[in-house]
Amino acid sequence: MKRILFIAPESFPVMSSESICNSKVAYVLASAGYKVDVYTCDDRDTYPEDNLIDAYLRNHKNLRIFPVRNSKVLISRSNGFKSNFKNLIFNLGILLKTGFWYNGISIPYSIYKSIEDNIRKEGDFDYDFMITRATYCDLAAILLKRKYNIIWNANWNDPFPDKKFPEPYGRGYNTKLPFFENRIFKAIQKMVDIHTFPSERLRKYQLKCFPLVKTDKTMVIPHMAHSELLPIIQKPKLDSSVLQLVHCGSVGKPRDPGLFLEALSRVLIKRTFDRGQIHCSFVGRYDENLDQIINHFGLEDVVSLIPPMSYSDSLSYISQCDVSLIIEAQCEEGIYLPTKFVDAMQTHKPVFCVSPSNGTLRDMVSLYNVGYYSDNTSVISIEKVIEQMLLDFKNNNLPTVDNNVASDFFEDSIIDKFRSII
Structure with a gap:
């Protein structure tokens, strides 16, 4: 041995x-x-x-x-x-x-x-x-x-x-x-x-x-x-009638959620979808002005801020939601594979990557068909993807993620x- x-x-x-x-x-x-x-x-x-x-x-x-x-x-x-x-x-x-x-x-x-x-x-x-x-x-x-x-x-x-x-x-x-x-x-x-x-x-x-x-x-x-961890952390969904997004991990410069929140507010202003159909939680540390940004876009009833959790609790929370949100910094090329991406695979949840147009997460979403991608410099790109997610959720057509689809991880x-x- x-x-x-x-x-x-x-x-x-x-x-x-x-x-x-x-x-x-x-x-x-x-x-x-x-x-x-x-x-x-x-x-x-x-x-x-x-x-x-x-x-x-x-x-x-x-x-x-x-x-x-x-x-x-x-x-x-x-x-x-x-x-x-x-x-x-x-x-x-x-x-x-x-x-x-x-x-x-x-x-x-x-x-x-x-x-x-x-x-x-x-x-x-x-x-x-x-x-x-x-x-x-x-x-x-x-x-x-x-x-x-x-x-x-x-x-x-x-x-x-x-x-x-x-x-x-x-x-x-x-x-x-x-x-x-x-x-x-x-x-x-x-x-x-x-x-x-x-x-x-x-x-x-x-x-x-x-x-x-x-x-x-x-x-x-x-x-x-690791498939052995799924039974330990898996919990029932929070609310089957609401598209639940969750971002686990720190947000703030340079991983700025501002464009995502602006895009979310633009979707809701159109009234194509009811405000009660979507909710987003940010779990972890965040800049002090995030509350102000949420208030500025009138999203107090749609976005929640949750203090940091242990790793197992954060995985359990992801398992209760529909889509794992990942926000990356704006840069020339996204070279990183964030652990948040693999956490989503581990909990069998699709991802929504607000990421560089030239980057690893876009590669992963395209190659494995495990979620959604939008350009993190374009509020219009993010807005369109949120609308597509809401439509897919309504039609019970969110991407499927399991050990077979994402076996490489x-x-x-x-x-x-x-x-x-x-």
Whole structure:
């Protein structure tokens, strides 16, 4: 039985979109017969802590979870000028030992020390494969690769590093990096055996950032929906006579819901459809002025704002609605595969993607016929799609989503992809 070293600072507990993706992958690898050791130091709170799904995904005989030090402590020690100056000796020690330095480097270094401590306790480095997921794994993986020459799969759910994110999130792939960051950036390109990405567009974008990496050293493995979770979270529909839309996750700049709300108000002003036929809930954090925007468009009776829920509760809420709404930032190209898309597949709900006209979500809707797409720069485009959804709902003709339609996102397909590289 092969053993996998799984380094994912955000995995357990399940409290963020990154931890959702990573914890499910760790669980499905364990379910497939691999021995998986997870190193995590997550304490982010995008969602309230999820005791239900977190407990379910932890509970596998092939899965061991090793918490490293609290990530907030690590970040405060090393992130930003003040903390770097305050802890200059500690950070210089890491630089002298490893040759690398960047803001936040104490996180992967602490992960590395924790792994080495456990190796010494157990007497041997007995791993066949190493998977890293997210930014703060790099130094730990580089040091382990150097020492043990283990096969290394680096997964990138976002572009790396964040300075090279596309606008409006970052400064683009041509952004130059500081000297020490560039050293670790080049080392990753030279040392990783296989890079994986959740979408084809993200892969192509990152290859622009990674000039030393060849396409044949990359693979697309999308975020995963897990069929075992559906019975845990599924609940009856809220109201069969109303088209229920739900957006789970933060909204606000740059993911601005303003155009969507304007389009919704335009549909209702026409009176082709009754106001009582549609309702939209925003679940999660939002900008303070969202209330004012809703009031401005006279949508107080049609749009609800709901505080953040745990991941399992948000999935349950999606299961009670008809369509999962996804609002993306306006940008030249949508390279991301949001976890919200896979959450909709997992709950067997179609999506309504208010997204860039050139982007991953438009690709997914077109390829799998799992919902609706509108251009997120055009209020008229959004308006037309809302009207089409209302008409389809009235005629009981919303798109059908299940494990067969979206099989590429479920565990059997995902584990087959991992088997091909492990």
